[in-house]
Amino acid sequence: MLRGRTLWMATGNPHKHREARIILMEYGLDLRRLETKRIEIQADDLEEIAAYSVEHIPEADSRPIVVEDAGLFIHHLKGFPGPYSSYVLKTIGLGGILKLMEGVQNREATFKSVVALRWRGETHLFVGEVQGRIATEIRGSQGFGYDPIFIPDEGDGRTFGEMTIREKNTLSHRARAFRRLALWLTSR
């Protein structure tokens, strides 16, 4: 088990840290935030990006560190914006995505999260996914990123942006990946 049941998450995004911390608390784990420079490579799969990132954080030599990389993969758009979700949000934004999806019948999308843990010189990956569809308008102001346009299939028709953090945590991609991490850590 982890000494002190503590691990660090290297992220510049406080929303991500908050969602993940709430999950890990359920398993008696304490997820602290580490402010450090992360290198993100360009790659089509999140696994490669997350692994490279955590393996290039100097602090990972001395303590357990996690990095999370997430992306929204819209099927009709061949996976766009995928690994570049945050850049796309910052430039064309939700409005750009809705414009690209205007008149498109197939609105299926996958939200995916990959958590990379670096611990004792080894990297372990944990993946979570949620299927859903792209809304035709922006709905809700909770969450962050693409939450206001993503409607999970297993939900009640609301977007992630219309859910509280605890509701979102019952079915989100990020929650699933962090639960897998927690189960793995607590079963050792």
Next chain:
Amino acid sequence: MLRGRTLWMATGNPHKHREARIILMEYGLDLRRLETKRIEIQADDLEEIAAYSVEHIPEADSRPIVVEDAGLFIHHLKGFPGPYSSYVLKTIGLGGILKLMEGVQNREATFKSVVALRWRGETHLFVGEVQGRIATEIRGSQGFGYDPIFIPDEGDGRTFGEMTIREKNTLSHRARAFRRLALWLTSR
């Protein structure tokens, strides 16, 4: 001067290599293609991406190597697709860009190229830019990438896709960056 007047370009894109080789030939330089794995980081500026990339190519320890990173920055879209131009092309494609630009008056765009040279343990950057606008339809089948929708301001109204490689080389961002590299190398 370079021994044998030879340098290597690490790229998976034969079009880029061909355009650059023709330019450098004018200066008596021989640009060969090196097939190697390149690491591309996610960053908003091409300079950072190109420098990191060339500094992480093992072969750069023993011979002069260049890496080029280019992107199309559409002003109305806050610079999108920018550093992620090849991923965007592969997913939403030229059709996606035209859809995002539907009804948009401001069609200004900048094509930018950064060449990073690694030589004798140092990195040198050479930048080339060309201003233009986004066409309202795909025109021409020459060149590659965004060439069929980019109309340079200094041209005659044709897109890069409607120009021969030699015509494009008189005013392209890539040609400008490589000419700067050539002048620097041949003036030493």
